Amino acid sequence: MSYLRKAISSLLKVPDTPERTAFGFAIGVLIGFSPFLGLHTVMGVAVAFLFRLNKIAVMLGVWSNVPWLVIPFYSFATWVGVKVIGLPEGIHLPSIEFSDLFRTEFWIWLGSQWQLLLPAFIGSLLLSVILAAIAYPTALWVVKKYKSAV
Numbered sequence: 001m002s003y004l005r006k007a008i009s010s011l012l013k014v015p016d017t018p019e020r021t022a023f024g025f026a027i028g029v030l031i032g033f034s035p036f037l038g039l040h041t042v043m044g045v046a047v048a049f050l051f052r053l054n055k056i057a058v059m060l061g062v063w064s065n066v067p068w069l070v071i072p073f074y075s076f077a078t079w080v081g082v083k084v085i086g087l088p089e090g091i092h093l094p095s096i097e098f099s100d101l102f103r104t105e106f107w108i109w110l111g112s113q114w115q116l117l118l119p120a121f122i123g124s125l126l127l128s129v130i131l132a133a134i135a136y137p138t139a140l141w142v143v144k145k146y147k148s149a150v
Contacts, residue, residue, distance in 0.1 A: 007060050008142060008146060010056050010060065011025070011056065011057060011060065011139070011142075011143055012143065012146050012147055014054055014056050014057065016054045016057075018140055018143040018144045018147060019140065020053070020054055020057075021054050021057045021139065021143050022057075022135075022136050022137075022139035022140035022143055023053070023057075023136060024048070024053040024054035024055075024056075024057030024058045024061070025054075025057040025058070025060060025061040025135055025136070025139040026061065026132045026133075026135040026136035026139060027047060027051075027053060027058055027061060027132065028044055028057060028058040028059060028060060028061020028062040028063075028064070029061040029062075029064055029065075029128070029131050029132045029135040030061075030128050030129065030131070030132035030135075031043050031044050031047060031058075031061070031062050031128075032044070032061055032062040032063065032064055032065040032128075033064075033065050033073065033124060033127060033128035033131050033132075034124065034125060034128045035077075035120065035121040035124040035125055035128075037070070037074070040062050040065065041059075041062060041063075043062075044058050044059055044061070044062035045058075045059070057139075061132075061135065064135075073124070073127070074120060074124060076123075076127070077120055077123035077124035077126075077127050078116055078119050078120040078123055078124075079123065080119075080122075080123035080126060080127060081116075081118070081119030081120055081121065081122040081123030081124070081126070082116075082119045082123070083123075084119070084122055084123065084126065085118065085119055085122055087119075088115035088116065088118065088119070089115075090115065091113060091115055091116065094109075
C-alpha cells in the first residue's frame with residue numbers, strides 16, 4: 001500500500017494540470033500493458049519526451065504492469081485474443097493441472113505454441129486500450145481530489 005501512496009504523492013507534486021497528468025498516466029498504462037513486452041520503459045520514455053507529456057505520470061502508468069501481473073495478464077490477453085480472432089489452426093488446448101508446470105513436457109509443448117502470438121498480441125492490445133480508457137478518468141479523479149486537499 002505504501003507503493004500506491006508514493007505513486008499518488010509523486011503525481012500530486014507534478015506542476016501540471018490534472019487533465020495532462022491523467023492523460024500521461026493513461027498513455028503510460030496503454031504502453032505498460034501493450035504487447036511489446038520488454039520495451040515498455042523505453043517506449044514510455046520516448047513517448048513522454050516526443051509528445052512532451054508528464055514523464056512521471058507516463059512512467060507510473062508504464063510501471064503499473066508489475067511483474068506479478070505479467071503472466072496472469074498476458075494469459076488472459078491471449079484468451080481474449082482467441083475469443084476475438086479464433087484459435088489458430090493446428091492448436092489444441094489440453095486441460096492443464098498445476099502439477100504439469102513442473103514437467104518438462106509441458107514446457108516443450110508451451111514453446112511449440114508460437115501460433116498463439118497473434119491472439120496474444122491482439123488480446124493485449126485490446127485490453128491495454130480498455131485499461132487506458134479506465135485509467136484516465138480514474139487518475140483524473142484521484143489527482144483532482146488529492147490536489148485540492150494539498
